[in-house]
Amino acid sequence: MEEHETCSERTVERQRDATNEDCLSELTKGRCPVNFPVAVVLPAAGSGERTGLSTPKQFCKILGRPLISYTIHAFERVFWIDSIVVVVAKESHDLMTDIIQKYNHTKVKIVEGGSTRHRSIFNGLLAFSEQGFGPKLQKPKVVIIHDAVRPFLEEDFLLKITLAANKQGASGAVRPLVSTVVAATTGGYLDHSLERARYRASEMPQGFIYDIIYQAYQHCSEAEFKFGTECLELALQHCGTSAVLIEGPSSLWKVTHKQDLASAEAVIKESLSQSACIITGECTETQNLSTWMKNGLMAEGMWVDAIPNIEQGMTLSTNRNLIKLSVNSPKSVEIEEFMKMCEETKDVLYPFVILWVYLNVSGQASFSQENDEASAIMTLAEDAQKRNIFLYCVRLSYSKDSTECERTMNKLCQITVALIRDRSAAFSGQMLYA
Template sequence: MNQSSDTDRSGQPECFSRHGGGHKATPGVHFTVSVVLPAGGTGERTGLVTPKQFCTFLNRPLISYTIQAFERLSWIQHIVVVVAEESSALMRDIVQRFQHTKVRVVSGGATRHRSIFNGVQALDTGESGATPDVVIIHDAVRPFVEEDFLLEIAMAAKENGASGAIRPLVSTVIATSSEGYLDHSLERGKYRASEMPQGFLYHVIYQAYQKCSEFDFDFGTECLHLALQHAGTKAKLIEGPPTLWKVTYKRDLAAVESIIKETLCGSACVTFDGSERSRDLGRCLQKVMGSFDMEVDVLPELIGDASCLSREWNFIQLCVNGSGLSEVEETVKSLQAANRALLHPVVVVWVRLDTSDGMSVSETGAGPLLLMELASAAKLHNILLYGIHFLLSEEDTGFSDGSVKRLAELTYTLIHDRNAVLAGQMLHA
């Protein structure tokens, strides 16, 4: 069923890791669960030529983020992605490039329900007992679904036959007359918006689709209603978190990128060259960047520590006077070897603390050129390398709050924005 080889990706951050990567098997899930992701939409409401599920964020398409939200969970068995026939080759390329190992790509139908049924049928391999106990159906353009809520949906589906996410209505629903006048309004407190994900016992959703009419296939929009109408199964409704929102309009694309960046800049590792000044600067950065809600660890070195490279970290390397680029180069090579930047860019910030009164290597020598060459090579592997020159007079015995704050703000901005254009630049704090 897999479209790509099971390449080791243990070095990925936990929030985007391969199945199991940091997540223990969930107690209580003693049944099989698979997922159907309908992804055949054209994205007309975004006004873009590219369907929104294939729009890229940090060099990675949206559909890949949604897949990873499920694939990282040990209790999810298979994921069927249903796409338009003309997008099949593109989707298989995405699966291979980002090493999604639980995914099968199938072609969709002319309507959403025909596509979902194709996905449900694809989970039946014809082998006895091979179908999953529970099927979760989810929109390909809802990438931020959380494990706790998925677990609620799966457990409720196993117990009740069907389950679905709901959210409170934010606007009053009104009915209009044929002439365009207000006819009546609904009492908002009695109604909820139906959302995804939705869960079903396999035989319930399969039976519902088998009994669907052509009208259901062409005009139906609600899987839960089909389960009620054709399988007699009442769904358990569970209020979901705000993160279930769906990418619908062009403005939503900017929100997706912002959320992804916020997720990726939550932690960093500061390493220093063993000197007392770089160690003290690292501790000052740890304190200030902590006020930005970034968790910062300070270590004397990184090279050779595989566990450090696998952590959900960005990397800040401090050195005094000497170039320190050889250590940075070793870090970059280690990140490449660990395949750490497969799913998103990893940031490495080289901070050169300069205590000389004259012109420094970072200003006039080979430092900037070597940094740019190293950054250009690193960028090919999705690693973004930046340099910061932090000048301190030899007479200064400590670091002023203002100077450390400027350095921390610049470093945080580089980690948050992940601007590829600035990679290789020597900035000044």
């Protein structure tokens, strides 16, 4: 996920810590040009046949969290968006309720989907109208329609779409065509190809003045409800509103096929592994180690800072990964205590990594003793994972030889980057060696 710029389009120095994104809106609240109610409709009633998976793709898990929850979060963090109507199939209602609870989504209302995409969107729009079922939501001036399977949304682009919709009645994201588009004869031969430069792929999000898109759907024919796919076309046909087309970033892509889930995971992993905080402790060895690691990890593109200890009352950034340094191997009770401290200072809705790195100075523990400790640490790690923490350990061989020392440090950085980027459940609780 690329970091977004501010609501007011002022170029802020890019923040490496993804959490700060959440504060950006707050910071710029006073200057935001959105002074009218905005809501979102998120159709998520599709069955996702193209992935070839049994779970609809919006509910597929990425790092243990359903795709749709990432998309909802992308809207929820924007303070000028009031509510998000998620339209799901009847059979997904309970699942969606669970997701909302588990990930603490506060702006969401669930609405039941229809038999086609257009019917589902219309059901979503009805949630703001007297004609809908259940308690009516406040009618927005502008409604944003998006896809549940496009999780990578940036606030600045949402702002562009919203302001353009407010001004022109309708707006939509477009992207250059990746492939040439061809028309076939009925026999399956090439009839003609379109000149690529003259056309665009219509993507999401799209924005509408609520009254316009609501009216368009009210005039929608049965054939349009059944075969249509383009909301912008409805606004044009039924309300004469010609949408502004806005070139969107490539991050707007849609998870369509099975392999796209791997892409989405890679993007999310990248955003979660941008930064780490080293907890150095007080002694010279670990403070020297911290300096080494900091330089090594920054050279790998990670943003790193260091503090001596985690203290009560401290607030650690949501997505920040933690590297704890110690001399000699930690006992499982020490690790447990440290994890508790971390949890108190962080919002653990977001998965993060705790990596415990220790210098093996004494080095004479017997193997059998180590077996018991290894087993205890693994149990700890399994338990932590249920609370969204990935726990790993790395033991450093202690050498006075400078070449050997450099090799160890390089290996340590390589392992650290891999553990933080991959956050593999299979390796949680492992004691690795560098």
